[in-house]
Amino acid sequence: MESEQAMPATVSTQLTTFKYSNRVLLKTILERRDGGLELAGERVVVGGWVKSSKEVRKEPVPLIVGDHGPDEPEPRSDVSCVEILQSRIPFLRAIVKVLGGSVGQYPLREKLEAAVHKPPPPSTVFLKVSDGSCVATLQVVVESSLAPPSQLLHTGTCIIVEGLLQQSLVHGTNVIELRVDKIHHIGTVDYSKYSLAKKRVPLDKLRDFCHIRARTTTVATVMRIRNALDFAAQTFCQNHGFLSVQVPILTTTDCKGFGEKFQVTSLFGKAGGKEEPHHKAIAELEGVSLDVIKAAVKEKSNLVEELKRTDSNKEALDAAVQDLRKANELASQLEAREKTKPKTSKKVDNVKSSEDFFSSPTYLTSSGRMHLESYACALGNVYSFGPRFQADKEESPKHAAEMWMFEVELAFSQLEDAINCADDFLKFLCKWVLENCPEDMKFVSQRIDKTRADHLHSVISSSFERISYTEALDAIKKVTEKKIDTKIEWGAALTEADLSYLADEIYKKPVIIYNYPKEAKPFYVRLNDDGKTVAAFDIVVPKAGKLISGSQNEERITILTTRVKELGLAREQYEWYLDLRRHGTVKHSGFSLEFDLMVLFSTGLTDVRDVIPFPRSYGKANY
Structure with a gap:
């Protein structure tokens, strides 16, 4: 999502913007002694990735029932119009179906269907945002009128927003929060495939x-x-x-x-002076290739089992299974090639080093x-x-x-x-x-x-x-x-x-x-x-x-x-x-x-x- 309005040329004189993007690094706000409280009222542009989020829906407009005098308090109902309409959906649909054949009743049907599919009430989204400059996160407050909450709530979503810093109304880790009035960018996340969707992913994973x-x-x-x-x-x-x-x-x-050293060669794949279509430079330890593939197969097998055990999304599991299948196929091909190689040959396809890119054996230091x-x-x-x-x-x-x-x-x-x-x-x-x-x-x-x-x-x-x-x-x-x-x-x-x-x-x-x-x-x-x-x-x-x-x-x-x-x-x-x-x-x-x-x-x-x-x-x- 891109805003039509340009980002401001200047921000607070108390803050220094990053020279090459005109945004303020979060550490310059959050690592102050007062947690950034002295910056309340300052206008800033920040960018970062959503670490966590929540949406708070606003109270629905009260339903007016009956007449009341000018000095009487307005009667209120605990049930909204939307809830009343939703409870009558079967009945309303029946009426629409009966009246659907009459030309004169189309306006009524359209009004009833519009009422049934009324958009959700307005809400406020609270985002914990990090830009990588510090440990702390900034609470960013966005009204649903600026962007659909569904685009903002997922962990990993990238945003660039502009607004006013103000003291946080809710006591928590931050004493300052950003009230957004402009959104310059939203980088959405395919949450079903996002690896960090779950909280507390172990370091080895x-x-x-x-x-x-x-x-x-x-x-x-x-x-x-x-x-x-x-x-x-x-x-x-x-x-x-x-x-x-x-x-x-x-x-x-x-x-x-x-x-042990890694030998560097450009002769891998050459045999009898014939060169493969792609001249590949590789760093390979002699005799390791098959073992490396087998280790990869084992690792990918463990990943597949882990995805099955944790009920991960089907797309991730299918991709892991396909990756494992390819690794097994490659291992089979390498095993077959190893069996056909002369046992006395340990050089890379018996090509002399003088024919290599470098004239003598070369290694990674x-x-x-x-x-x-x-x-x-x-x-x-x-x-x-x-x-x-x-x-x-x-x-x-x-x-x-x-x-x-x-x-x-x-x-x-x-x-x-x-x-x-x-x-x-x-x-x-x-x-x-x-x-x-x-x-x-x-x-x-x-x-x-x-x-x-x-x-x-x-x-x-x-x-x-x-x-x-x-x-x-x-x-x-x-x-x-x-x-x-x-x-x-x-x-x-x-x-x-x-x-x-x-x-x-x-x-x-x-x-x-x-x-x-x-x-x-x-x-x-x-x-x-x-x-x-x-x-x-x-x-x-x-x-x-x-x-x-x-x-x-x-x-x-x-x-x-x-x-x-x-x-x-x-x-x-x-x-x-x-x-x-x-x-x-x-x-x-x-x-x-x-x-x-x-x-x-x-x-x-x-x-x-x-x-x-x-x-x-x-x-x-x-x-």
């Missing part, structure tokens, strides 16, 4: 609707906190003289030296630190923020195939410098969230985790415990409880359970663990004098686990070359990296923040897929 789940209060709150952390991280770096550098997503190097290092050796202090990929199939609430990393690299620095920087960096992020997201953190405390703000305060005020890997191992071995494996031998990697126990139970505060065995860290980490450990560190936080990993990198070309050889890495892929040691080498260090896990820690949620806008995990990449 919302993952199936990532394109609209941000309309829920919980996910919207998480995204605002995520935005604040993004801004805070870059603010810290910019304030301390770091330069932002964009590193590549595609790389020919194994940036960690271990772990799992870390940007190696590339970032080259710019640190020219610009001094640099940072990068972007997606990193790991093709592990593990099902973990703290792992996804695509996760975002905030990476920092410092030239002319050693391990201690990187640890100090990471310590300050983490505390800065926690403080920023508490100071700049008070309403969102209030919602987190009320609806997700009432102790979350306390955990953030604890990080800010704590003096992080600093222990070596060997000291950490000794502390674990002294544990008498059976919660963790205390028989772990020196040289083994510390598990997530080990790290959490150190921070949660033993030290009860953030822990920095350094000097790891060289086998547990990437090949480029600087070898210590003992020849067994490397200058690497992790920061482990209570109720969060490991958030930051860092290291001083090896600047000595002879030792780095030896490490490449020990691990059997293809040296030709690392010649550019070795060049940094040949030409003006310098001691340097840095660290990586698992950004998604930082958001998880700040919000108190338990699964990383709930804090990533469009999560990608094993078998699930629907967008």
Whole structure:
């Protein structure tokens, strides 16, 4: 619905409109100390989505019965004209039918039918509207004379309206409401197919609707906190003289030296030199395709069962069944193709990599630190923020195939410098969230985790415990409880359970663990004098686990070359990296923040897929 009247050029001098749409953000109204009461009487334009609604019908016009004197009170009836007519519908229809054949009686029939189909009485619609700028919603009051209530009442309806702010007559969450006198836009909702039609949809179900789940209060709150952390991280770096550098997503190097990688190719579908009509570039882990489809089939089967169990609308169930049928057909085709393939063939259709888009094997990057290092050796202090990929199939609430990393690299620095920087960096992020997201953190405390703000305060005020890997191992071995494996031998990697126990139970505060065995860290980490450990560190936080990993990198070309050889890495892929040691080498260090896990820690949620806008995990990449 579009209004013929144009939106106003200006609004209240107390409010600032959004420059590019001339509307007022709801946070500028609702997050004032008085809840916006001082703005009563101001004219504004707002836009947003309906979170909840109700319609209140007005009292019908009273029916006058008989004559009465001028000084007598007007008699009133509890029954409206419409109700009287509706009660006489069978009788009236009979009269109309009898009189229908007479030409002279058509006017009577039309009047009777018009009375029977009289429109509903006027009503007032009360809408709770959110525009995503804050947790709170604004109550918007619309008379039915401006728009049919049926167009406004459904959850998810988008509106742009104009009117006067006034003090709410009903005491509730808002002290101010908007009385609408102009409607500029109504974006209606197909409610039978709208995924958020039901209240309190579980977070795991919302993952199936990532394109609209941000309309829920919980996910919207998480995204605002995520935005604040993004801004805070870059603010810290910019304030301390770091330069932002964009590193590549595609790389020919194994940036960690271990772990599964996604190989990128444009040869999928080629066989015997014949190219399919569509030249598709894909990122595929060898041998995973069939497993991915089977996982999708299982997920879609569960969705169908859930829709049947919850008596969902028939259209949604039919669509899910059809989707499952297609997935089963694709799985059958892939199974048949796998059976006909030569068992010795593991390459993509046996096409040489020299024929690929890139002349050598190329992967999605799992870390940007190696590339970032080259710019640190020219610009001094640099940072990068972007997606990193790991093709592990593990099902973990703290792992996804695509996760975002905030990476920092410092030239002319050693391990201690990187640890100090990471310590300050983490505390800065926690403080920023508490100071700049008070309403969102209030919602987190009320609806997700009432102790979350306390955990953030604890990080800010704590003096992080600093222990070596060997000291950490000794502390674990002294544990008498059976919660963790205390028989772990020196040289083994510390598990997530080990790290959490150190921070949660033993030290009860953030822990920095350094000097790891060289086998547990990437090949480029600087070898210590003992020849067994490397200058690497992790920061482990209570109720969060490991958030930051860092290291001083090896600047000595002879030792780095030896490490490449020990691990059997293809040296030709690392010649550019070795060049940094040949030409003006310098001691340097840095660290990586698992950004998604930082958001998880700040919000108190338990699964990383709930804090990533469009999560990608094993078998699930629907967008």
